[in-house]
Amino acid sequence: MAVTLPLALDVEHMGFRYPGNSEVSFSNLNLKITKGERFGLFGPNGAGKTTLISLMTGLLTADEGHIKLLGHEVGKQNSEVNKLFGFVPQDFSFYQELSPVENLEFFGAWSGLDKPTIKQRTDELLTILGLDDVRNKQVERFSGGMKRRVNLAIGVIHKPQVIFLDEPTVGVDVQTRHAIIDYLMELNKSGTTLVYTSHQLSEAEGLCEQVALIDGGKIIAQDNLDKLLKDHKQESLETMFLNLTGKDIRN
């Protein structure tokens, strides 16, 4: 008898189109992400990765079908669902004029945390992410790598069960990349589901166990990474990616 694993995300027959933009749309898209998985969503520029993450987090609303996060329908202004996930967007989402501590105070309170919990999580995260020395300095003057780490801390302050990460290591040095990936692996070991996009495919190979390739709003391959590589007779995610999506440059 097949065992049904609990789902973190269940996208069923989902349809979406940006008003006035006919280039990329989703039609009858189905995608299941199991709880506790490290899931990677990959595709060329403009494939629809950020759009799909925006739909899965309720920032955009699907025109058709359903998107369920841990069994709850997203996009219904449901503040309880919002507490279940964290979002680390590609574009920085913090207040540049505030310090890391002030940003975490603000976003922690916004997530419904009380003051002692915010303080405890702030101390913990700033230490783990190597930002303790600059905890009270204005974020505006930080390097790109430091800003990425602040962005990550904000997305995880409320210990979400599912974390969406849209290119969380873009523009960072090797040390910061390792710090971020190691921390994500730690979170996953304690049961957190990761939904990650990146163009750093060698990094992704180390992080993701399940992957989906998306192009033109369609999922063109999805499975366990090792199985996909074996099935497509490819040695790396990058060669498989080129093989399946072609070499044409996208806009």
Ligand SMILES: Nc1ncnc2c1ncn2[C@@H]1O[C@H](COP(=O)(O)OP(=O)(O)OP(=O)(O)O)[C@@H](O)[C@H]1O
């Ligand atoms: N607000 C918007 N209104 C209309 N079209 C949009 C909007 N945002 C994105 N698009 C279009 O939707 C398509 C998919 O964009 P999306 O940002 O989801 O792709 P992506 O896979 O994340 O790309 P990248 O790898 O470059 O970040 C693109 O054609 C883009 O121009």
